[in-house]
Amino acid sequence: MAGVGSKGFLDNLAKIYAIYTGGFIVFVIGLAIAEQMGLSNKMIGYTFMGLTIALYAFIGISSRTAKISEYYVAGRSVPPVFNGMATGSDWMSAASFIGMAGTIFGLGYDGLAYVMGWTGGYVLLAVFLGPYLRKFGQYTIPDFLGARFGGHAARTIGIIAAITASFTYLIAQVTGVGIIMSRFLGLDFATGVFVGLAGILVCSMLGGMKAVTWTQVAQYIILIIAYLIPPITMSQKVTGFPIPELTYGTVLQKIDAKEKAINLDQKEKDVRALWKADSDKIAADIKGLPGSLDAKKADLQGKIAALTPESPAGEKEKLEKAIAGLPKTPEEAKEKWEAAKKKADTQAKEIKPYLQPFARLDMKNMLALTFCLMVGTAGLPHILMRYYTTPSVQDARKSVGWSLFFIFLLYFTAPSVAAFARNEVLNSVIGLPIAQLPQWMANWGKVGLVSFKDINADGILQFYELTIGADAIVLAMPEIAGLPYTISGLVAAGGLAAALSTADGLLLTISNALSHDLYYKMINPKASINVRLAISRTLLVMVALISAYVATFKLTIIVELVAWAFSIAAASFFPALVMGIWDKRSNKWGCLAGMYIGFISCVSYMIASRFYGFDIWGIKTISSGLFGIPAGFIATYVVSRMTTPPSQELQDFVESVRIPRGAAKEHEEGMVTGH
Amino acid sequence: MAKELQGLDQQKLKDYWSYNIRLTTMTMVIWFVVTYVAIFFAPELDKIVIAGFPMGYYMGAQGSLIVFVILIFNYSNKMNKADKDYGVEEEEE
Numbered sequence: 001m002a003g004v005g006s007k008g009f010l011d012n013l014a015k016i017y018a019i020y021t022g023g024f025i026v027f028v029i030g031l032a033i034a035e036q037m038g039l040s041n042k043m044i045g046y047t048f049m050g051l052t053i054a055l056y057a058f059i060g061i062s063s064r065t066a067k068i069s070e071y072y073v074a075g076r077s078v079p080p081v082f083n084g085m086a087t088g089s090d091w092m093s094a095a096s097f098i099g100m101a102g103t104i105f106g107l108g109y110d111g112l113a114y115v116m117g118w119t120g121g122y123v124l125l126a127v128f129l130g131p132y133l134r135k136f137g138q139y140t141i142p143d144f145l146g147a148r149f150g151g152h153a154a155r156t157i158g159i160i161a162a163i164t165a166s167f168t169y170l171i172a173q174v175t176g177v178g179i180i181m182s183r184f185l186g187l188d189f190a191t192g193v194f195v196g197l198a199g200i201l202v203c204s205m206l207g208g209m210k211a212v213t214w215t216q217v218a219q220y221i222i223l224i225i226a227y228l229i230p231p232i233t234m235s236q237k238v239t240g241f242p243i244p245e246l247t248y249g250t251v252l253q254k255i256d257a258k259e260k261a262i263n264l265d266q267k268e269k270d271v272r273a274l275w276k277a278d279s280d281k282i283a284a285d286i287k288g289l290p291g292s293l294d295a296k297k298a299d300l301q302g303k304i305a306a307l308t309p310e311s312p313a314g315e316k317e318k319l320e321k322a323i324a325g326l327p328k329t330p331e332e333a334k335e336k337w338e339a340a341k342k343k344a345d346t347q348a349k350e351i352k353p354y355l356q357p358f359a360r361l362d363m364k365n366m367l368a369l370t371f372c373l374m375v376g377t378a379g380l381p382h383i384l385m386r387y388y389t390t391p392s393v394q395d396a397r398k399s400v401g402w403s404l405f406f407i408f409l410l411y412f413t414a415p416s417v418a419a420f421a422r423n424e425v426l427n428s429v430i431g432l433p434i435a436q437l438p439q440w441m442a443n444w445g446k447v448g449l450v451s452f453k454d455i456n457a458d459g460i461l462q463f464y465e466l467t468i469g470a471d472a473i474v475l476a477m478p479e480i481a482g483l484p485y486t487i488s489g490l491v492a493a494g495g496l497a498a499a500l501s502t503a504d505g506l507l508l509t510i511s512n513a514l515s516h517d518l519y520y521k522m523i524n525p526k527a528s529i530n531v532r533l534a535i536s537r538t539l540l541v542m543v544a545l546i547s548a549y550v551a552t553f554k555l556t557i558i559v560e561l562v563a564w565a566f567s568i569a570a571a572s573f574f575p576a577l578v579m580g581i582w583d584k585r586s587n588k589w590g591c592l593a594g595m596y597i598g599f600i601s602c603v604s605y606m607i608a609s610r611f612y613g614f615d616i617w618g619i620k621t622i623s624s625g626l627f628g629i630p631a632g633f634i635a636t637y638v639v640s641r642m643t644t645p646p647s648q649e650l651q652d653f654v655e656s657v658r659i660p661r662g663a664a665k666e667h668e669e670g671m672v673t674g675h
Numbered sequence: 676m677a678k679e680l681q682g683l684d685q686q687k688l689k690d691y692w693s694y695n696i697r698l699t700t701m702t703m704v705i706w707f708v709v710t711y712v713a714i715f716f717a718p719e720l721d722k723i724v725i726a727g728f729p730m731g732y733y734m735g736a737q738g739s740l741i742v743f744v745i746l747i748f749n750y751s752n753k754m755n756k757a758d759k760d761y762g763v764e765e766e767e768e
Contacts, residue, residue: 109717112735116710119740123706126747127699131754245737249727355732357717367714374710392765394758397751404747408740415736655680658692659763 004063004207004214010077017082021221027051028225032486041485045184048489052222052497053199059215063207068529071208071536072139072512074389076664078213083395084402086213087386089220089501091118091377091407093169094176095562097223097498100411102470104418108354110361111418113369115411119404120370121377124574126400129378130387132581132657134396137664139388140509141381141573142517148580148657149591150650152522157595161572162381162513166506167547168561169382173503174200174551175558177496183447183475184492190552196500197548204504205537212504213389219497220406226494227410229487230477234420237481244416251416251423255354258426262463263350267456271464274455275348282341290330297326347464354422365620372625376566379574382502382509393660421473424480430463437461440479444472507547511539563622564606571602571628579636584654590640598632683763691761698753702746709739 009016031044069075078086096118104111136144142158174193177200181192203215235244238251262268285292300323307316327333352359358366377383386403390396429438434454444450449472452465475495478487515536520527527535551558572595579586579594605624608614619626645651656662680688713720717731724730730738758764 109732109735112732116714116735116739119743120706120710123702123743123746126750127702246726249725249733251727252729252732253727355721355729357714357721357731363715367711370710370714394751394755394765397754398748401744401747401751404744408744412737412740652680655688658695659680659683659688660758660765661683661763663765 004059004211010079013079013082017217017221020218021225024222024225028486028490031489032484035484035486041489042186044485044489045186045492048493049181049185049496052493053195055218056199056215056500057202059218060203060205060207060211063211063214065207065210066529066533068532070210071533072388072516074208074210074213076137076389076391078389078391080390080395080399081402082217083213083386083390083399084404084406085220086216086389087383087399087403088406088410089216089223089498090386090505091383091403091502092223092410092498093173093502094180094495094499095172096410096414097227097495098176098471098474101414101417101421102473104415105422105468105473106470107360108352109357110359110366112415113361113366114373115414117370117373118377119407119411121374122400122404122407124374124378125383125387126397126404128578129384129581130400131393131397131660133384133577134387134390135393135657135660135663137388140512140516141384141577142513143521144580145576145591146517146521148650148653149576149586149588150646151588154576154588154591154595155517155521157572157592158576159513159517161568161595161599163510165380165565165569165573166382166509166513167543168558168565170503170506170510170543170547171551172558172562173499173506174547175554176499177503178551180492180496180499184489189554193548193551196496197544200500200503200507201541201544203500204508205540208536209385209389209508212508215504216501219501223494223497223501224406224409226490226497227474228413230474230481230483230491231413231417231420233483234424234477234481235416238420238423244420245412248416248419251419252355255419255423255426258423258430259351259353262426262430265462267458267460268462268464271456271462272348272350275344275464278455279341279344279348282337282344286334286337286341289333293327293330293333297323300326343467347467351463362618364617365623368619368623368626372567372570372623372629375570375574375625375629376568379569379572379577380566381513381569381573382505384577385509385512386505393663417474417477421477421480425466425468426463430461430466432461434459434461438480440476443479444469444476449475507540507544510543511536514539514543560610564624567602567606567623567625567628568599570625571598571632575629575632575636579633579640581654581657583637583640584651585645586636586640587643587646587650589643590636590638593639594632594636597635598628601631602628687761688763691757691763694757694761695754698750698757702750705742705746709734709742713739 031039031047035044065071067075100114103114133141133144136147138144138147141162142155145158146152146155148154174197177196178189178193181187181196182189185192187195204212231244232242235247236242239247241247285296288295300319304316304319307319327336357363361369387396387399390399429441434452441450441452449469451467452461454461455465456462475488475491478485478491515532519535520532575594575598576591580591602624605614605616605619605627606621609619609624610621616627713731713734717735720731720734721729725733
């Protein structure tokens with residue numbers, strides 16, 4: 001067989017990936033048959049994880065390369081459709097695959113800010129950046145800043161911003177890999193992280209961008225098949241027609257009707273009143289600290305003392321366990337009880353209608369969040385970098401369209417997944433006797449994603465007694481739809497593909513910023529190709545190990561930081577890149593001021609609003625870019641006009657970036673653009 | 676002067692760029708309407724219900740996304756054609 005990325009491979013892409021897709025489907029069917037014949041769930045999990053990682057490793061190893069342009073930009077040989085698929089899986093992370101439907105499940109209409117934000121950004125990318133970066137035709141995003149604004153200063157800020165945005169994002173992906181591996185293979189989290197990491201490294205280390213690209217295409221195919229099968233089955237089951245995106249309108253109406261009924265139901269009202277009472281009790285305990293903690297302890301000890309030989313067996317052990325389970329210090333008690341109070345408060349609140357706009361996020365925050373996610377999407381270096389890999393500027397334009405098309409397939413399905421899951425919970429699960437709850441609830445209860453408490457002790461599940469974690473929606477969907485365990489394994493493999501493909505892209509962005517921009521362009525421009533590649537590969541392994549190490553701490557702040565990364569990318573990168581292309585008068589000083597002020601104003605708002613309760617117009621922390629983005633643009637514009645115009649050479653450079661003619665084809669070294 | 680700019684008609688270059696600006700502006704106006712205006716009027720749009728979908732919800736979940744995809748392909752087709760019309764297309768290898 002011709003090597004991955006070779007001419008024979010490139011000429012037969014459609015055929016090769018069609019055979020691959022067919023083979024994968026046959027494999028899934030075979031596994032489903034084996035399951036009927038008694039293959040255990042654990043074996044199915046191992047087969048899926050083992051086979052897919054082996055497959056990615058195979059592609060990675062057979063795309064090994066010693067050519068700079070293949071390592072950094074896949075030899076600029078990726079046709080638009082395939083670059084679209086690669087961008088799709090590069091873009092769609094564990095959060096999109098596993099978390100998005102769950103977010104919509106919980107937020108209703110307001111959750112659609114993510115659906116629109118993470119797709120609409122591609123329109124900005126298509127018209128403002130993608131084709132121009134391809135025409136520029138170098139290797140990294142800091143490359144562009146360095147060439148356009150001259151000198152090392154702009155490049156340095158570019159390196160810092162690229163690494164800041166990509167590294168937090170990378171840790172979240174590595175964490176996602178660890179969670180999926182540990183849940184489906186029963187490995188412990190740290191082992192899961194390092195096994196997954198090996199999978200990431202064999203892909204990217206030997207073949208760089210070339211290997212990552214062809215692996216990402218393979219990963220896209222797996223993740224989209226895995227995502228679509230459960231809702232298609234569910235749609236057939238519930239509505240009798242297998243296209244979920246068309247049919248879930250009727251399901252939305254059922255959800256709406258049931259929610260109205262729940263809020264009128266007397267038993268549900270009673271449950272809420274019980275949670276309210278619970279919350280008040282906890283509040284009193286918190287207020288009574290540290291005395292209340294001692295009182296609880298004394299009460300339990302009193303009960304032990306009062307035990308008689310006639311008391312039921314095991315009663316003493318139970319009480320002792322309860323004492324051991326009490327918080328050790330008043331500080332710990334405060335933290336624990338506040339969390340419990342928050343949960344009780346959530347359960348005590350009347351649900352707002354799923355379909356009602358602005359019920360959970362007010363209109364201005366919804367507008368602001370959508371805007372920041374869009375601009376952030378267009379400013380993320382690991383995505384922008386993908387448009388260097390197409391054969392021509394015209395292909396780069398088409399490729400943005402294909403990227404969004406492939407992302408669209410998942411994103412316009414996500415709201416239907418959320419609707420089918422919510423309908424199932426509201427109309428099939430609520431009102432069941434606790435003893436007859438479906439098996440999937442028990443399965444996901446074990447890992448803490450589903451929990452309920454029969455607070456009114458009537459033996460029946462009320463809506464306000466149930467809590468479902470956002471991650472459970474996609475993962476439990478196959479079981480809800482009554483599909484065999486093989487499909488659950490497939491969904492896990494899809495989630496793993498989503499996390500690995502994004503991690504690959506991010507890892508490459510970070511190590512390229514260090515090896516290409518920092519080392520080659522700034523420290524040692526005379527370095528030979530072999531030295532550059534060796535440094536790239538070493539850095540790749542080091543960054544991967546550091547990220548895995550950080551991920552094992554399971555810091556809760558990571559999820560939040562990822563959301564921040566969008567605003568940071570939006571406020572620091574986007575204005576500098578857009579102005580660099582669209583405003584000839586923008587110069588080095590403007591760019592530096594814009595990136596610096598955009599970054600600082602964004603991050604200060606984040607810190608002030610997150611930790612000190614500060615806000616402007618009630619805008620939430622996650623939408624801090626709303627202030628940083630315009631600040632970045634205005635600073636670039638104003639400072640550029642206050643300082644000397646860029647040289648004729650740089651102005652010509654801007655002119656040349658604006659037309660496709662003369663775009664770099666595959667080349668080995670140095671600058672091709674004429675300056 | 677950059678080598679790809681040599682021998683190009685300056686007027687044509689200007690026309691090409693202003694065509695691009697017009698197309699970009701049009702694209703951004705539609706982009707703005709299907710997201711931000713649609714969010715703003717979501718409560719009003721929701722009064723229209725088709726096949727169970729309140730239209731405000733539909734725009735956020737599917738409508739705007741479909742328009743985004745069409746917008747990008749439309750932009751790329753028109754620009755790829757304009758490259759040839761204004762004589763700034765890439766050379767064949």
